[in-house]
Amino acid sequence: MSTAMAPAAGFAGKSGHKPKMASADRLLLAVSLVVPVLGLSLFFLYPLGLVAWRSLVGLDGSIGLGNYASVLASPGIRTATINSLWISALTTAVCVVLGFILAYALQRSSISGKGLVRASLALPLLAPSLVQALGLIFLLGRNGVVSQWTGWTIDIYGPVGLLIANVLYGLPQAVLIIEASLRHSDARYYDAAEVMGASHWQQFRDITLPNAKFGMLSAGFVVFTVTITDFGNAAVIGGDYRVLATEIYRQVVGQMNFGMGAVVGILLLIPTLVAVYIQRVASQRQFGGGSESAIPVQPSWLPARDLPLGMAVFAISLCMIVVVATVVLASFMFLWPYRMEFTLRNYVITLSGGYTPLWTSLLISLMAAGFGVVLLFLMAFAQKRLPPALARLLYFGAILPVGVPGLVLGLAYVLAFNVSDSVLGLLYGTTVIIALCNFYHYHSQGFLTMVTGMRSVPPALEESVTCLGGGLRCVLRDAILPFLTATTVSVFFFLFMRSMVTLSAVIFLFTPQVMPASVTVMRLDEAGFTLQAAAFSTCIMITVALAMLLMRVAMTYLGRKKAGA
Template sequence: MSLADTTAAPRRRRVDADRLLTLVCVGVPLLGLVIFFLYPMLIVFLRSVTVGDGYGLENYTRVLGSVGFWRATGNSLVMGGATTALSIFLGFIIAHGLYRCAFRGKWLIRSIIVLPLLAPSLVQGLGLIFLLGRNGVISRALGIEIEIYGFWGLLIANTLYALPQAVMIIGAALVLLDARVYEAADVMGASPSRQFRDLTIPTSRFGILNAAFVCFTITITDFGNAAVIGGDYSVLATEIYSQVVGQRNFNMGAVVGIMLLLPTVISYAIERQAMKRQPVGQDTGQQPYRPAFSPLRDLLMAALSAIICAGIVLVIGIVVYASFVTLWPYNMTLSPKHYDITLAGGYSSLWMTIVISLMAATGGTLAVFLLGLGLRRLPKGVAQPIQMLAAIPAAVPGMVLGLAYILTFNSTATPLYLLYGTAALIAIVNFYHYHTQSFLTVMTGFRQFPRALEEAAGSLGAGLARTAVDIVAPFIAPMLISVFFFLFMRSMVTLSAVVFLTTPDLSVAAVTIMRLDDAGLTSQAAAFSTCVMAVVCVALLGMKGMLAWMGQRQGTKGNV
C-alpha cells in the first residue's frame, strides 16, 4: 500500500464521520420540529374539522354563525391595531431619544424599558387594578370611580407589555443609520425636521414594520392581561380558553385557534415579504451617528421618555408595593404576610418553573446550535427550506400552540401520551414557542463566523466535532449565552402557551398567579409575581455579568 493510500484512508473516515455528524446535527432538531411543531399543528386542523366519526365543516359553520365569535374577533383586531399604533408611536419616541438625541440618563431608560419583559403579562393588568381599579390608589385619591376593566384598561396593559419590543426593534434600525448621510444633509442646508422626514423615517421603515408585526402578534394572542383586566371585552384568546377549559369543547376550541392563527400568519407573511425588500448588509466605512446636543429636541424627547418610563415603573412598582400591604386598601401598613402562600400549591410551582425553564434553555440552546452547525454544511437548496421551517413558529400564537399540545399529547392513541402532564412537555412547548427568536439569534452568530477558521481547522486534521467544540462554540458563545438566558426568562413568565398543559399535580408560576387572582387573592398574586420577577432579574444580571466577563477576557487575549 502506498503512502498516499495510508493518508487518504483516515481522511475518508474523517469525511464520513463529519457527514454522519452533519446529518445528526440537522436531523435531530428537524425531527423535533416535525414532532413538536408540525404534527401538533396538523392535529389542531384535523380536530377543527372533526364532526362525530367523520370530517366536515360543521364546526366552522357553527363558530362563524356565532355572534360571540365575531364580537371577539372584532375586539381582537381593534385591540391589536390600537395597541400596535400606540406602541409604535411611544416606542419610536423612546428609541429616537436613545439613539438620535443627546441627554443624560439613557442607561436608566434602557433599564426601565425592559421591566415588562421580566414579568408575566398579567402583571400589567394587576398593576392597573391596584392603581385605577375600584380600590386603586389613584381612584381613591381622586375620589372617583374609574372603569378600568374593558377596552381602555386592556389597551394600556397591552401597550406596556408590547412597548419594550417596539423600542428594541426600532432602536436597532435607528442605530444603523449612517452619519455621513446626515453630514451631507447638513452641508446642503437641510433643516433637522427635513432630515427627520426625508432620512430618518424612510430608512427606519423596515424596523418600524417589523416592530408593528411583533406588537400586533403579541397583542392579538395575549391571554394574561385579557384574563385579568379584560372584563366583558372578549377577545379570541379568552374565547379559546372558554371553549377548552370552561366548556370542554376541544373541537370548537380548535376552530377558534385556527381563526386566531389566520391574522398572525397573514401579518407574518406581509412582514416577511416587506423585509425581503430591505437592503442587506451595510456600506463599507459606515460611520455611527453621534448626536449633538439640541436643547429643544433633546429636552423634549428626554421628558417624554421619562414620562413613559414613569408609567412603567408605576404600574410594576405598585404590584411590588401591594404585595407588602397588610390589607389593600384599608390597612396600608407593610407586612410580608402575603408571601406565606399556601393556596394553589404554594411555592412548588415557582421551583418547578425554574426547573422547567432550565430544561427549556439548556435543551433549546443545544438544539439551535446543532441545527445552525449542520446547516452550514448543507447545500443551499437543502438548507433554505429547513431555515424557513425553523422560522415559522414565530407566526403561531402561544395559545394555539398550547392548544395543539393538549390535543396531541392528551390522546392515548399515540406513544407521545407518555409526555402529557410532565415538566418535559412544558419545557418543550416553551422552547418551540420561542424557537424562531432563538434560531435567528444563533444564525446571526454563525454568519459572523469566518469560514477561514473552519477551513484552517480542517486542514490541520480537525473534524466537525472538534471544530464545533474548540472553535465554533467559543466564537459564538455570546449568542449562545443570550439564547440560553432568553429562553430561561421567557419560560419563567409565559402563560398563554402553558395554560392548557398544567395539571393538579404540575403547575407553573404564571398559572398560579392567575389562579390566585381568580380567587380574589390579589395581594398574594402580587407577592407571587414579585418572586417571579426577582428570579428573572437575577437571571438578567447573570447574563449581563457573563457577557461582560467574556468581553473582558477577549480583550485581555487581544492585548496579549
C-alpha cells in the first residue's frame, strides 16, 4: 500500500507545485508589462493627447480649427517656422560635414591626441545647451574679450550666434553616429581594392562614403531634431530672431494662450516626427546589412591625409574647448572682461534660492534615473516574452517619445497636471512631476539600450535555468540580472546626466519652490547676472562630470568582475 501511495504522493506534489509557480510567473510577467505600460499611458500618451485636443479649443471655449487659422494668419509664427527650418537645416549641414571629418579622423586616421578630441566632444554633454551661447557671448558679445581687446564690433546675437551655438551643441551627437557607421566597415573591401590597384582617394570615394551615407543621413536628422527643438541657445543668444521653440514660450508664459501654444507645439512636432522616422529608416539601412564577421579597418599613417586632417580636427576641438572653458574662466573673474581678477564672489549666489536648485536637480535626477531604470527594465523584460505582434506594438509605444520635443512634452504636462479638480493635480509643482517628465523625455533611448542588453543574454543560459526546474523568477535572478548589471548602470547614469542638464522639458514646470538648476542658469542670465550664471553652469558641469567619472569606475569594476568570474 505504501508503494502504491508513493507515486500518488509524488504526483500530487508536482501537480500542487507547478500551478503555483506558473501562477507566480504569470503574475511577474503581468506586473512587468502592466506597470510600465500604465506609466507610459498616463505620463506620456494622455498628456500628448491633451495637447492635440487643446489645439482645437479656442479662447472662447469653441471647438474647431480657429487656432490653426490664427497661426497660419500670424506673420510672426510663419516667420518663426521658416527661421526654425532654415537655421536647423543649416546647422544640420555644418554638423554633418564637421562630424564626418571628426569621425573619420577618430576611426580611419593615425593622428595622435584622439583622447583630447573625445574629451572635447564630451564637454557639451556636461551642461545645459545655453552654456554654448554663454561662452560665445563672453568671447564675441558686445562686452566680449574679442570686442574689448580688438575694438571690432561683432553682432553675435541673432542667426549667426544661434548657428554657431547649435553647431557646438549638436556636433558631438553627429560624431557618435557617423563614427559608429564607420566602425562597422569591413577591412576586406579595402584589401580587395588595394589588390585591384585602387588609390586611397578611390577607396574613400567608392567604399568609405557609400558605407557611411546612411550614418551621415541618420546623424543629420538627429541634429535637425535636436536643434529645431532646443530652447536654451535660442533664448540666450537668439536675440530678435524668432524660432518655434521661443514662440511656444511666448505664447504660453507671456500670453497664457495655451491653445495657440499647443498649435505651435504641434507645428514643432511634425518636422520632428518626420526627422525621427527618416533617421530610423536610415539607421536600419546602415546597420541592418552589417556582418558579424566583419574585420575592423586598421588605420595606417598617411602624412598627406593625417597631417591636414589632424590640424582640422584639433582646430574644431579647440573651438569647443575654448567656448566651454571661457564660461568656467569667466565665473572666477571679478568683472568680465574689464577687471580680470580672480574671485569667488560669483559663486555667492542669493538670487533664485541660491544653490537650492542644484540640490533640487540632484533629487529630480536621482528620482528620474531610479524609477526610470526599473520601469525600463520591466518593459524590456516583458517585451522579450510577449508574442511577436504584441512585442512589436509595445516596442513602437516605447520608442514613440523620441519624436516628441521636450518643450511639447513640458506643455503637455502643464495641460494634464495643472488642474485642481483631479487627483493628478496633486503632482503639479512637485519634484516627482519634473522627474517623470525628464524620464519620459529620454524614455526611448533608455529603452533601446535596455533591449540591446536584454538581447545579449545567452538563450542557452535561460534554458538551463528552466531545465533545472527554475521558474521565471529564477531566470530573472540567475540568468538575466547578472548579464544586465552593466546595462542597467549605464542607463541609470544616462538618465541622471540628461535630467541634470535638460532645459526645454522643464521650462514650463518649475515653480518658485521647485526650480531645476538649468532654469536657474537661464533666470540668472535674464536678470543680468551673467557671471553668476557662468558659476552655476560650472557647478552643473562639475556634478555631471563626477557622475560620468563614477559611471566609468562602476563599469570598469563590473567588467573586471565579469572577467574574473
